[in-house]
Amino acid sequence: MSDLPENLKYAKTHEWAKLESDNVVRVGITEFAQAELGDLVFIELPKVGRVVKADEQCAVVESVKTASDLFSPVSGEIVSVNEELSDAPEQVNDDAYDAWLFCVKADNPAELDTLLDASAYGQLIAE
Amino acid sequence: MASYSTVSLPTVTTIHKTALYELHIELGAKMVPFADYQMPLQYSKGIIHEHLHCRNQASLFDISHMGQCSLKGSSAAIGLEKLTPAIISRLGSGRQQYTVLTNSDGGIIDDIVVTRLGQELTIVVNAACKEKDFKHLRKQLSNDCQLQELSEHALLALQGPSSSHVLQQVAPEACRLQFMQACRTEIDDIPCMISRSGYTGEDGFEISLPNRFAEKMARILLNFPEVEPAGLGARDTLRLEAGLSLYGHELDEKTTPIEAGLSWLIKNTHQSYPGAGTLLNQMQNGTEIQRVGLLVEAKMPVRENAPVFDNEDKLVGRVTSGSFSPSLGRPIALALIDTEAAVIGATLFTRVRNNLIKLTVCDLPFVPHRYHRS
Numbered sequence: 001m002s003d004l005p006e007n008l009k010y011a012k013t014h015e016w017a018k019l020e021s022d023n024v025v026r027v028g029i030t031e032f033a034q035a036e037l038g039d040l041v042f043i044e045l046p047k048v049g050r051v052v053k054a055d056e057q058c059a060v061v062e063s064v065k066t067a068s069d070l071f072s073p074v075s076g077e078i079v080s081v082n083e084e085l086s087d088a089p090e091q092v093n094d095d096a097y098d099a100w101l102f103c104v105k106a107d108n109p110a111e112l113d114t115l116l117d118a119s120a121y122g123q124l125i126a127e
Numbered sequence: 128m129a130s131y132s133t134v135s136l137p138t139v140t141t142i143h144k145t146a147l148y149e150l151h152i153e154l155g156a157k158m159v160p161f162a163d164y165q166m167p168l169q170y171s172k173g174i175i176h177e178h179l180h181c182r183n184q185a186s187l188f189d190i191s192h193m194g195q196c197s198l199k200g201s202s203a204a205i206g207l208e209k210l211t212p213a214i215i216s217r218l219g220s221g222r223q224q225y226t227v228l229t230n231s232d233g234g235i236i237d238d239i240v241v242t243r244l245g246q247e248l249t250i251v252v253n254a255a256c257k258e259k260d261f262k263h264l265r266k267q268l269s270n271d272c273q274l275q276e277l278s279e280h281a282l283l284a285l286q287g288p289s290s291s292h293v294l295q296q297v298a299p300e301a302c303r304l305q306f307m308q309a310c311r312t313e314i315d316d317i318p319c320m321i322s323r324s325g326y327t328g329e330d331g332f333e334i335s336l337p338n339r340f341a342e343k344m345a346r347i348l349l350n351f352p353e354v355e356p357a358g359l360g361a362r363d364t365l366r367l368e369a370g371l372s373l374y375g376h377e378l379d380e381k382t383t384p385i386e387a388g389l390s391w392l393i394k395n396t397h398q399s400y401p402g403a404g405t406l407l408n409q410m411q412n413g414t415e416i417q418r419v420g421l422l423v424e425a426k427m428p429v430r431e432n433a434p435v436f437d438n439e440d441k442l443v444g445r446v447t448s449g450s451f452s453p454s455l456g457r458p459i460a461l462a463l464i465d466t467e468a469a470v471i472g473a474t475l476f477t478r479v480r481n482n483l484i485k486l487t488v489c490d491l492p493f494v495p496h497r498y499h500r501s
Contacts (some may be wrong), residue, residue, distance in 0.1 A: 002226050037159075037222045038168075038360070039175045040453040041458075042427050044480070050208065064451050065360055093173075093263065 002059070004030075005097055009112050010121035016097065023109050025074050028100040029061060029092060032125045037063040040089040045081040046102055047084040052078060054111050059101055061092070074111040076104040130269070142245065144192035147343035154356050162254035164192040165357035176452040177361035178224035181327055182494075185287035186357035187348050194257035195277035195335060198248040198268070202223060202457065206268040207241065207248065209400055212393045218243045223307040223322055226392055227384050233402030233409070234380040235387070236263060238372070242309045242322060249320070249335070253374045281341035286331030286365070288497065289353040294321075294332055297347060301332060306498035317344055323499055327362070328369025328492060330499045368452050370420055370491030376431060377418055377447045377461055385409040386463065388418040388491070394474045416444060419469045420493055423449070424485035429477050435462050435486065436476045443468040443475065454494050460486070 007017040015031035018026045034040070044060040048096040052058045052072040059070040081102045085091060106112070116124065151158060156167035167189065169177060180186055198207060208215040213226035220243050228236040237256040242249045252260045264274055285293065295302045297314045301321040304310060309322035319336035336344055348354050363373070372378050372387075377387050384392050384408055394407050423429050435444040444464030452459040464478045468475060468488075475486040 039173045041175075044427065044482075062451075064364060065168070067428070067430065114385075 004122050006118045007119065008097070009116055010124075011071065011073045011126060013071050015070055015073055017112060019106075019109055019112055020103075021039055023076075023106045024079060025076070025104045025106050025109070025112065026100045027032035027070075027073060027102050027104065029070065029096055030121070030125075031096045033068075034093050034096045037061060037066070037068060039064050039089055040092050043085045043089045043092070043101065045085065046078045048081060050078045052076065052104065060095040061089075070101065072104055074104055074106040074107040075108065079103050079105045096103060136187050140499055143192075145189055146338035147189045147345055149193065150342050150345055151189065153358075156356070156358060159359070161359060162192055162429060163436070165256060166192055167356070169358040169360045170356050172355070174358070174360035174364065175364040175453045176195075177355065177357035178364050180355050181287045181357055181361060181365055182454055183288070184353045184355070185285055185289040185293055185331075185351070186361065187345060187354055188284040188286065188357050188359075188362055189281070189345070190333070190362075191338075191341065192254040192281055192395070194250075194252040194254060194260065195280050195282060196250050196252075196261060196264070196441050197275045198250065198264075198272055199275070199279060200272040201246075203272045204243070204244075205247050206272045207250075207264075208397070210264070210267055211239075211241075211400055212397055212403070212406065213241065214394060214397050215241060215243075215248070220245055221308055221310060223309055223324055225307070227378075227389065228263065229402040229406070230380055231401045231437070232406035233383040235374070235378045235382060235384060236260065236380060238374055238378055238389075240324065242320070243307060244311060244320065251333075256374060277335070279338050280335055281338050281344075283334045283336075283341070283345060283348070284325050284331060285334065285348055285354070286325045286327040286329050287353075288330060288355075289329045290329070291499065293348065293351045293353055294453040296351075304332075304499075306330075306500050314344060315347055319344070323399060326363035326369070326371055328331070328371070328494060328496045328498075328499055329365075330390075363448075364453055367448055367450055367461065368454055368492065369496060370461070370493060370496040372418065372461070373448060377463065382403050383409060383414065383464065386414045386416050386418065397468055399443075413466060415466055416463050417466050417469050418447070418461060418463055420489045421446070421449075421460040421462050421475070421486040422489050422493075423460060424487060425458070425482070427482060427484060428458040429460050429484060429486070433460075433477045433479060435464050435468075436478075437468050438474060440476075446477065453492060459493050
């Protein structure tokens with residue numbers, strides 16, 4: 001698995017997280033995760049305004065064969081979700097790093113430091 | 128296993144490979160364990176692409192994990208007839224019959240396909256039921272009937288509307304077959320048995336041949352521009368759309384063929400097989416539960432074992448298979464539910480992760496069959 005974006009942080013549960021302005025963290029699933037899942041047919045996103053804790057289950061991605069839980073990489077409030085995915089979940093298959101799922105306004109952006117960097121995540125998925 | 132072990136260990140399941148394992152890897156398959164075999168779930172283009180390709184052109188499936196056996200001996204047909212509701216003794220040469228092995232309660236031990244060519248019967252059984260079935264057959268059939276497992280045989284399925292155009296170029300005699308007919312022939316000097324059958328709802332063929340020729344045969348077929356490989360993922364969504372039951376899901380030892388929508392397998396004139404009394408009674412008086420198709424009125428797929436409720440929130444059954452239908456672009460499901468609730472057009476409900484989802488009971492198949500019948 002190559003070409004993991006260096007500017008992202010990665011969770012062991014295969015979400016990517018990107019710190020943007022104003023403590024907002026954008027979240028999606030990794031290329032590795034989308035390839036493992038195969039064709040996505042449905043994505044259940046959290047409600048905007050929901051308050052989540054780090055590692056709390058807050059979304060579900062469903063492929064033809066299975067449903068998989070996704071977890072928030074940081075604690076905070078869901079401030080936006082990618083509505084386009086409700087009609088076009090395959091966008092995640094097409095470009096997993098462009099097709100984000102939700103944004104969390106982090107209570108403590110330092111929580112991102114506990115996630116993996118590109119090289120550590122690369123090692124994890126190579127195992 | 129560790130060689131220092133001195134206690135006897137539970138049987139370790141061996142993961143088998145089919146004769147096409149190396150080819151699957153070469154073709155970029157994602158391999159998964161299924162019924163003790165490493166099988167291709169999908170190739171690089173994905174399940175939805177493979178599914179639609181089969182509906183539009185032709186797809187090649189490796190189904191060599193399924194069990195194959197031959198039955199020889201003068202009592203073979205009569206003997207097998209005592210184990211199934213099918214009238215095997217009247218099955219003509221070159222013909223196939225889909226049927227079930229029943230237990231004494233009328234439950235389904237397995238669903239099988241029996242083919243007769245000359246005096247020989249061949250049977251294809253489900254991979255996960257192989258051992259159980261062969262043990263059952265050996266025990267029940269008389270000694271002058273020889274059962275030989277064809278474990279050195281591969282089974283390929285070429286399915287889809289372009290299948291006959293492909294076979295026309297390598298085995299024109301096979302294209303004269305009608306649905307559920309079979310012949311022995313050769314393709315490029317490879318001896319094989321070809322039947323016009325399958326489990327996708329499309330016209331298509333199944334080719335049984337010795338393992339040592341399987342890869343050569345697969346490459347001959349894949350060489351046609353219309354043909355692409357397809358895995359078990361697409362095979363499952365195709366059979367679901369075709370409203371075809373799968374053992375371990377709609378069919379099991381506790382479900383009768385009448386409940387599972389297979390009453391067309393039962394003939395009033397044949398009453399001497401296990402559970403016949405129960406089944407004939409159910410034919411006459413109906414069953415408490417039955418299999419139905421469900422259109423899911425949401426984008427969220429409904430999976431196996433999801434509960435099914437009526438509009439008064441009473442539990443009426445459960446989903447036995449559920450997935451996204453690539454042809455219809457929506458989720459669909461099969462379910463076993465109370466007969467009272469099984470009214471075409473009726474609205475039922477399920478819950479998935481606290482979401483209440485509307486279901487509409489519908490006619491089967493979801494996607495029309497396109498078998499080749501004159």
